[in-house]
Amino acid sequence: DIQMTQSPSTLSASVGDRVTITCRASQSISTWLAWYQLKPGKAPKLLIYKASSLQRGVPSRFSGSGSGTEFTLTISSLEPDDFATYYCQQYRTFGQGTKVEIK
C-alpha cells in the first residue's frame, strides 16, 4: 500500500503569513492527490484535487503543486478562517494531518 506522509504535523502561524504544507507519497502517484480542510463539528471540505486543481468555491489563496512523490499545499496569506487541520489524500489513503494553529 502507498503511504502518505505529511509535514509538519503542527504549524504555528499568524494572519497574513504564507503557509506551506508538504505531503510525500511512498511511491509515485503522478498527480493523483487531493487536499482537504477539517474543522471541528463541520463537514470536511475539498480544497484541491488532481494535485493543483482548485475546487469550485475555494478561495484563490489556496494552491496546490507537485507530482510524483512530493506535493505542497500553499496558503498565500493566512486568513482567520484558515486555522484548521489539513489532510492530503491519495485514493483511499490519507496523510496524518497538519494542524495550522494561531501563533
Place this chain on the structure above:
Amino acid sequence: EVQLVESGGGLVQPGGSLRLSCAASGFTFSSYWMNWVRQAPGKGLEWVANIKEDGSDTFYVDSVKGRFTISRDNAKNSLYLQMNSLRAEDTAVYYCARIMGGGEDYLDYWGQGTLVTVSS
C-alpha cells in the same frame, strides 16, 4: 445545493451493532459512488468503505471486513453503514462523502458526521 446528513450514531457496547444512515439531497444520488470515512478521537481520517452507483460493487478497509456492510437505497437517496461486532477502536466520527463524478476519484462533498462511541 448538495447536502449529506448523517444520523444513527450513539453509544453502543462492545460486540453490539449500529446502523448509520446518510440522507442525500441536491444531486442525482444514483449517479455517484458514495463513501464512509471515519476519524477516531485525536486521530486522522480513515477511509472505511465505498459503494458503486447501483450498489453492485462494494469495498472495505481490512479492519472492518466481515463486520461492516455498506448499502444504499437510490429510491430513498440514502446511504447506510451496518456495523456489527463493534470494537472500542471503531469509536469515531463517521462521515459520508460523495465521490466527484467524471472519473475523478476525489471526495467533493461530505456530511458533518455522526459520532459512534463503543464503550461498556
